[in-house]
Amino acid sequence: MATEGHAPTASEYVIHHLTHLNNTGHAQENIIDWSVINIDSMFYSIVIGALTVFLLWLAARKATSGVPGRFQGIVEILVDMVADQAKGIVHSAESRRFVAPLALTVFVWIFLMNAMDLLPVDLLPRIWEGMYAAGGGDPAHAYMRVVATADLSAALGMSTGVLLLCLYYNIKIKGVGGWVHELFTAPFGSHPLLYPINFAMQIIEFVAKTVSHGMRLFGNMYAGELIFILIALLGSTATVFGFLGHVIAGSIWAIFHILIITLQAFIFMMLTLVYVGQAHESH
């Protein structure tokens, strides 16, 4: 870690940017530690989540069947898009009453959390360092990551939510008996010898779905964030090459990243609908 008095090295800079602000005050030491919570991820996801539902609520509050304004229009486009997708994937009107709004929330929420990546990579962390130093702390320990979806715990938290939804709908639609029967007889068929294999396959399927669902979002956003950090490092060399490199590469990557943040939010939403839809189907 950088100590006061000299600029951080490149590796210190990267590590500093990739360390979460958590309740322990230093980087988490174990891979899994349930006593640790990432304050920065929670702060940004809750603030952005509140902003998401506030914006949507703002549009819903004034929703009129007359001529819509621009803001209502764009929210309506989103709602219509999600409603259409949900209708095509989840074949239960009753389930859609919860799943479709959930998909909309997920899409907008993840999109906005991803969009935090487009802020200058040092902007919010530097402000936080200033505040932390003003409060008497060591700015080198003032960690802050602004992209909540680039936090594995947060991304897996959301995909675990989808897993719970899948389990819930499996039981609700098929009944406990029906679902247990499916766990042991699908995909290979009903034969006592096949029961363990079927069950193992089902467990693997659920785990793989959930992990890949969360990991895909996390991986994309983490990689994107890392590239922004590296581009910022290029600029920090304070040479003509570094400056031009920073401007050009930063612009290109930011423009490309607009596609990625939208795409990842869309993929997460679609997979949520697909997994919930699968929970409604019997093998």
Next chain:
Amino acid sequence: MNLNATLIAQLVVFFILAWFTMKFVWPPIVKALDERANKIADGLAAADKAKADLALAEKKVVEELRKARESAGDVRTSAEKQASQLIDEARAEASRIIAAAREAAEHEAGAATQRAKEALRDQVAHLAVAGAEKILRREIDAKVHAKLLANLKQELQ
């Protein structure tokens, strides 16, 4: 790249946000969308109906015009017929009156002629008698010669 309690917290936030959207965001927007769709459908249907009504009304107008024209023609024809009938009747009446008048006049003239003839005949008879008296210079007994005079009168007719 670590797992920690953020996962649980994020999961809870995830469901709270979804619940909020389901409760307060989704229903009014979907309701507005459905209502607007209905409104547009109703508007289109009304427009179609109005168009059909207009076409129907135009057809009716043409039909009514045609009927009016037809009945006007009928009225004119019957009026003409009536008029010519009236004229015929009047003409017939007039000629009847003229004929009657002529007949009456002729009759009157015939009677007058007859009367004049009668008067003339009487006067001639008297003249003849008076003439004969004068010629004979003698009084003629009217009673004796009445028969003779009557015969004379008969011959004069």
